[in-house]
Amino acid sequence: MTEHPWLSYYPEEIKESLDYPNIPVFELLKRAAKEAPKKEALYFLGKRLTYEETLKAAYQAANAFKKLGVEKGDRVSLMLPNCPQMVICYYGVLLAGGIAVMTNPLYVERELEHQLNDAEVKTIVCLDLVYPKVKKVIETTQLENIIATSIKDYLPFPKNLLYPIVQKRKGPYVKIDYYKENVLSFPKWLKASSSTPVTPEIDPKTDLAVIQYTGGTTGTPKGSMLTHANLIANALQCKSWFYKGEEGKEKTLAAVPLFHVYGMTVCLNLTVSLIGTILLVPKFDVEQLLKVIDKEKPTIFPGAPTMYIGLLSDPKLKNYDIRSVEACVSGSAPLPLEVQQQFESITGGRLVEGYGLTEVSSVSHANPIWGQRVHGSIGIPFPDTISKIVNPETGEEVGVGEVGELLISGPQVMQGYWRKPEETEQVLKDGWLFTGDMGYMDENGYFYIVDRMKDMIIAGGFNIFPREVEEVLYEHPSVKEAAVIGVSDEYRGETVKAFIVKKEGKEVTDEELDAFCRTKLAAYKVPKLYEYRDEMPKTMIGKILKRELK
Template sequence: MGNQPWLNLYPDTIPTHIDLEHKPVHAYLTEAAERYPDKKAVHFMGKEFTYKEMHESSLKMAKYLQDIGIEKGDRVAIMLPNTPASVIAYYGILYAGAVVVQTNPLYTEREIEYQMKDSGAKAIVTLDILFPRVSAVFNSTDLKHMIISGIKDFLPFPKNLLYPFIQKKQYGMTVKVEHSGSNHLLPEILKISTPDPVEHVLDFEEDIAILQYTGGTTGHPKGVMLTHKNLIANASMCDAWLYKNKKGEETILGILPFFHVYGMTTVMILSVMQGYKMILLPKFDVDTVLKTIHKQRPTIFPGAPTIYIGILNHPELSKYDLTSVQSCISGSAPLPVEVQEKFESLTGGKLVEGYGLTESSPVTHSNFIWDQKRIKGSVGVPWPDTDSKIISMETGKPLPAGEIGEIIVKGPQVMKGYWNQPEETASILRDGWLYTGDLGYMDEEGFFYIVDRKKDMIIAGGFNIYPREIEEVMYEHPAIQEVVTVGVPDAYRGETVKIFVVLKQGQQATEKELDEFARQHLASYKVPRIYEFRQELPKTAVGKILRRKLVEEEKEKQSNQKSG
């Protein structure tokens, strides 16, 4: 694999190479049900389900899909929050030999229609409250069947009876769907008495397990083809990294949505592979998260910076005991050093930053969690079987330590390509290397640092300015809870720096104060010229701040000013 100085840092407890078992993703649920039939696999809002129950339910789903005409290689979408239904649907689709299409429940009708048409999905598993939205585009797609689940289907008594009233209060409506025609109710499907789906022979290396659509920050979203090998490789790497965890004994907090590749791999697939218990939360609510950790005592807590920030800024944080948390890998966005230090002090556990992309299943790098050297502000070193280097954006040749260039990665977790987009695939996958579009550098020891997205870099007066550096500095200001930096057009400098700020509850800060703070810690050309205070920032479902949305707002604002 060439020059890999980071391998010298690996402890004996982490292998540099993992021999993968050539088994499809769902084979691990079969094994878990055989090894831990009565062990709790899922905890959901007070009700628990064993591995045997989850396995049997997934087989029933698979059998039903096959009975309504789903064949090997067909695409079936899942548009659900984290519920037992999302796990049953995921493994049921795979047992049926089909391909999962992960769909965000927050999607609008236009976004649903685009993704269903692009993937050619024949069926979709969704929530009763989302039924009207999917129904509106159903006939303009290839969809033939809709499988509907409700939150109440998996709640304990009496919550299951009360939930429809809560739903009506929250959403202003309740939805009733009949189990007939193209509409199918999950509770009816799970009444099947003989779950014996036809087994398909799958090619571990070539057959696609899921189509995971990217966020679409450049043009239309693209379907990332992830094979069974891609997903098993990345979950196996994650298990190797978390070497102190004990098979069959850990409890993992499932806040990260499974329709996002990070939650799917590091929570759902890893848990099933290792026989862990998953605590599923359908949405991120700080009060619920704190109560859940206090009561259910999870040991593993994958998350995103906004989740940890939300916890640290809760006014009644001291009421809750979070010391069960032993290991957390943060992804999806840069982890401020201040947040890392405070969270570790609070829990006594370890919180480290990792790095990855949808196109790599997703994790490629992470800091060591225990015992070994780790560097705050770094995304760590490549995972087992993963190669990475920094290349010049001008020449494409590898750069020496310390020089900024584009990060490229190679490994068994790297996607097969984009669905039906050979040109896009060829532009990002070259000779097995994934060109990430992220700018960074590697130090002499092999630790990697993300400077910014290539397309997010601000060029002001000829200077290259990296938003992440500004954000790291501003996060140190005691009044700031969240901050994001964008470049806005400037007649003199070409671009200038603007930051959007969310202040902590009960805190105050003026533009003048923040400007003085920035000037103490940043070179003058990096200091923000424009400040905008907001109550909240736009985010993805996984908590990643949507920088591009703010950029688009600025462009629209400038355009309106010119036309006005």
């Protein structure tokens, strides 16, 4: 207990070690369809699919992939937003024995080309709206099959008829070359395929389920190799944390993209393990989100601080009932205390901060949802997960409260980076994942992230962590969003610059922010430069893109 002090803060309902069945990821769907065939699995803009229907479609997709030549271990790219096709093809690829390569629809050609070549992808399922980008990289990749689908393919009547008209108003209509041999229409491709059950031979501990690419904030993106066992473990760890969840009764608001590792684990795999309903939201739109919450009553809402901030600052919030939400785990950025308190007072649910990485299948730490929470902390390690803080220079463990690099060991840790042995050796050593995040542990075993090692600002010889400065700026009543970076400075080497998005109807000056920061930060940490923006550049999950600000 002294070695792992966090265990004494586990609620009694959570075991420190779990039993993980040695099964492939698709067994979660098969089990749900067997136990509750008529249970609603997916809800999408009015369309509803049961578990029985979802599994049947997944079998059809698996057989259709096999017909295209997809064999065990082949990589298939899924370049889709949150829609039924994403869920069907995810399980379809796995049931065919393939490896899903989750691809961001917002990628530009260069990023797409890199990923498809790196993973040697021959088959891609993409949204019709991004087909022009896919078409441009056919010549420079190994692509042989393109399966194009539209949002309207799973819209209920009459929305499916109105969708093309609405899209034409928004911009030029995307024409798909379906007459070409290698370009297939998703509905026809699926319909022409058998729904005969298929089960490939899978060794969950060694066979990959997903290659999930990291954001590529340093150099080119790398593919994290996640096995079936990795994903099963993380889904069940999340399930143990959400111990009040009842099988067959939960509804998850999937606003986080499923192509992101967080969405895949917490919205998809966790919900299916609970035999719950996934409320698919194709893009983060505050009004649409409020309507879905009000109408469909989700109980689980994984997200990022920007999502909760967006809902709370929307003037129409008072017109909707969002009290169904019981549990939210927030990741990707610090969760401001004001946001947590306001969200909980409106919903009556719990919003806690957690932590994860692509390399750990999604989540490794979280504050207990119904236990002791510590503001500013990422919480405590999940069952069977061990963490420690080491000196980045010597590799030796540091004392309580001392800042160093966060290391993680557990069943959810990836196998390495796809075909990058040198990069793998840099981050996986003696069973430990070196995260590249700087943090510390308190005497109770709660962990805190100070910042990314690479984001640290060195000004006049002083080490400054942007996250600490951002936390202070978020406390100012006029600040809606804040991001801090280091910019070159002839005298100090680097100096601190803050980007600010003001709350609606609020005003603030550089002088006011300077005075506010000086009451809470050492003088050398106070921003020297301020830039005010209407919005921040963000990833689809809502993480502020500092490299774009730089």
